[in-house]
Amino acid sequence: MNLSFNPDTLALPIHHLIGDRRVPAKGVIGMRRPSDGKSYADCPQASADLVDEAVATAKAALKTSNWGGVRPRERINVMHRWADLIEQEAVTLAKLEAIASTRPVGELVAGDVAITAEQIRFFAEFADKEGSDLVPTDDGNLGMTMSEPYGVVGAITPWNVPLSMAGWKLGPALAAGNAVVLKPSEMTPFSTLFMAELALKAGVPAGLINIVLGDGPVTGNAITGHPDIAKVSFTGSTGAGSAIMANIAATGIKPMTLELGGKSPQLVFADADLNKAAAAIARSILANAGQACVAGSRLIVEEGVAQDLCNAIVTEMKKVKAGPTWDEASRYSPIISERQRDRIDTIVKAAVAAGGTCVYGGAPMEGDGYFYTPTLITDVDNASPAITDEIFGPVLSVQTFRTEEEALSLADHPTYGLAAGLFTRDLSRAIRMTRALQAGTIWVNRYSRSRDHILPTGGYKQSGIGKDLGREAYLANRKTKSVLINL
Numbered sequence: 455m456n457l458s459f460n461p462d463t464l465a466l467p468i469h470h471l472i473g474d475r476r477v478p479a480k481g482v483i484g485m486r487r488p489s490d491g492k493s494y495a496d497c498p499q500a501s502a503d504l505v506d507e508a509v510a511t512a513k514a515a516l517k518t519s520n521w522g523g524v525r526p527r528e529r530i531n532v533m534h535r536w537a538d539l540i541e542q543e544a545v546t547l548a549k550l551e552a553i554a555s556t557r558p559v560g561e562l563v564a565g566d567v568a569i570t571a572e573q574i575r576f577f578a579e580f581a582d583k584e585g586s587d588l589v590p591t592d593d594g595n596l597g598m599t600m601s602e603p604y605g606v607v608g609a610i611t612p613w614n615v616p617l618s619m620a621g622w623k624l625g626p627a628l629a630a631g632n633a634v635v636l637k638p639s640e641m642t643p644f645s646t647l648f649m650a651e652l653a654l655k656a657g658v659p660a661g662l663i664n665i666v667l668g669d670g671p672v673t674g675n676a677i678t679g680h681p682d683i684a685k686v687s688f689t690g691s692t693g694a695g696s697a698i699m700a701n702i703a704a705t706g707i708k709p710m711t712l713e714l715g716g717k718s719p720q721l722v723f724a725d726a727d728l729n730k731a732a733a734a735i736a737r738s739i740l741a742n743a744g745q746a747c748v749a750g751s752r753l754i755v756e757e758g759v760a761q762d763l764c765n766a767i768v769t770e771m772k773k774v775k776a777g778p779t780w781d782e783a784s785r786y787s788p789i790i791s792e793r794q795r796d797r798i799d800t801i802v803k804a805a806v807a808a809g810g811t812c813v814y815g816g817a818p819m820e821g822d823g824y825f826y827t828p829t830l831i832t833d834v835d836n837a838s839p840a841i842t843d844e845i846f847g848p849v850l851s852v853q854t855f856r857t858e859e860e861a862l863s864l865a866d867h868p869t870y871g872l873a874a875g876l877f878t879r880d881l882s883r884a885i886r887m888t889r890a891l892q893a894g895t896i897w898v899n900r901y902s903r904s905r906d907h908i909l910p911t912g913g914y915k916q917s918g919i920g921k922d923l924g925r926e927a928y929l930a931n932r933k934t935k936s937v938l939i940n941l
């Protein structure tokens with residue numbers, strides 16, 4: 455199958471989706487393709503009034519479809535049909551994802567698209583397995599916890615893996631019997647819109663998924679502060695998460711799931727399989743050019759093997775072949791925008807000015823688009839901007855340690871605790887360190903998710919509140935009522 459395509463002739467869905475209506479709107483937010491910097495579309499901005507209409511549509515749809523009250527297997531069957539359509543339309547979805555985002559089209563069909571379909575099925579299956587419980591009380595009473603959907607969930611997603619993030623929000627919310635008003639990133643709305651239209655085709659009642667386009671301060675704020683949005687599910691930066699908490703506090707308390715930024719360490723002990731560790735570490739910082747919440751951006755390595763490991767990682771870094779996301783052969787991503795590429799460069803330069811040594815990279819790539827050279831920086835201390843800031847680019851910092859205590863102390867970031875990697879052949883140490891590391895996900899002798907969607911993902915510290923994926927994500931979309939009946 456040839457997946458390469460001409461980005462100038464790809465038809466783009468660019469409208470709001472409210473109920474089953476495509477709502478056309480004037481584009482106001484300029485969009486540029488990361489791969490060549492070309493201006494190619496303008497994203498509309500949903501006003502508070504339009505968000506209001508979307509929420510009212512969602513509420514009405516819940517009522518008319520009785521989505522939360524039908525036999526759960528009906529919800530499951532519809533969602534399975536939706537997953538089938540996602541697979542059937544994988545190529546279109548991959549192209550819509552690739553043109554706007556930084557994800558190469560060659561990685562998407564078997565990767566993000568297939569995984570998204572799988573996760574929709576995974577979440578659907580909770581619908582008739584999780585529910586209310588009878589609880590122990592004395593003989594004179596009947597006690598139970600009654601599980602119920604929230605109603606209308608507000609969801610907001612980032613640009614770095616747009617389709618996956620939409621699946622993480624829509625899957626559990628719908629399976630749990632809710633309706634959703636979702637705002638994708640203003641930089642990458644197309645794949646989410648197309649996926650929502652596939653849900654309509656599959657038979658998800660109109661109005662249960664509503665997509666409003668726009669930026670955070672206007673459209674996002676209108677969603678999180680809306681009185682009829684019963685719960686907010688957000689993935690994005692820690693800064694935006696903080697603004698959302700403030701808005702929710704100011705407009706009416708409601709539950710929220712926040713999946714935020716990271717600055718994840720990878721600890722390598724001298725007894726590890728260094729070749730495997732080097733390959734995993736390089737992959738983790740080169741995938742999507744480091745634009746991943748769980749990017750393993752801080753290498754913390756035992757002193758005696760640091761040089762060899764860095765050499766092996768630089769060898770991997772030298773192999774990247776940058777190319778436009780619409781070329782099937784491309785495997786190295788551009789940075790999402792010129793502004794973000796400049797920010798990466800500014801942090802790298804500041805880290806060097808603060809005493810860091812740039813062993814490899816450290817500059818934008820020549821040519822079209824917003825590509826940045828893979829970068830490895832040594833001689834950094836905890837005050838260096840290479841350590842303090844989430845760079846969200848292909849930049850790996852290196853620190854060395856002599857003892858486990860020192861390794862743990864370096865790993866313990868003051869702000870973030872999203873993920874951590876650990877490479878050692880010593881089982882006891884692996885368990886000791888796993889217990890001590892302060893992160894929501896620990897990978898041992900690997901650094902990546904598997905397709906075991908049952909493992910929840912979420913952050914410690916300011917990397918977030920609550921979980922996506924796993925049973926936790928489904929349960930986060932249900933509320934619990936305690937009932938006590940006097941017999």
Ligand code: NAD
Nearest residue numbers: 611612613639669670674675690691694697713714715747
């Ligand atoms: P961002 O915070 O700038 O934007 C994310 C989304 O939030 C966008 O749709 C944006 O329009 C919206 N938004 C921004 N400000 C808002 C506000 N005040 N109110 C409501 N909505 C608002 O993040 P980004 O640059 O799109 O994505 C990169 C960030 O996302 C990184 O920090 C990354 O670590 C994080 N991320 C986290 C996870 C995770 O699972 N923890 C996954 C992917 C990305």
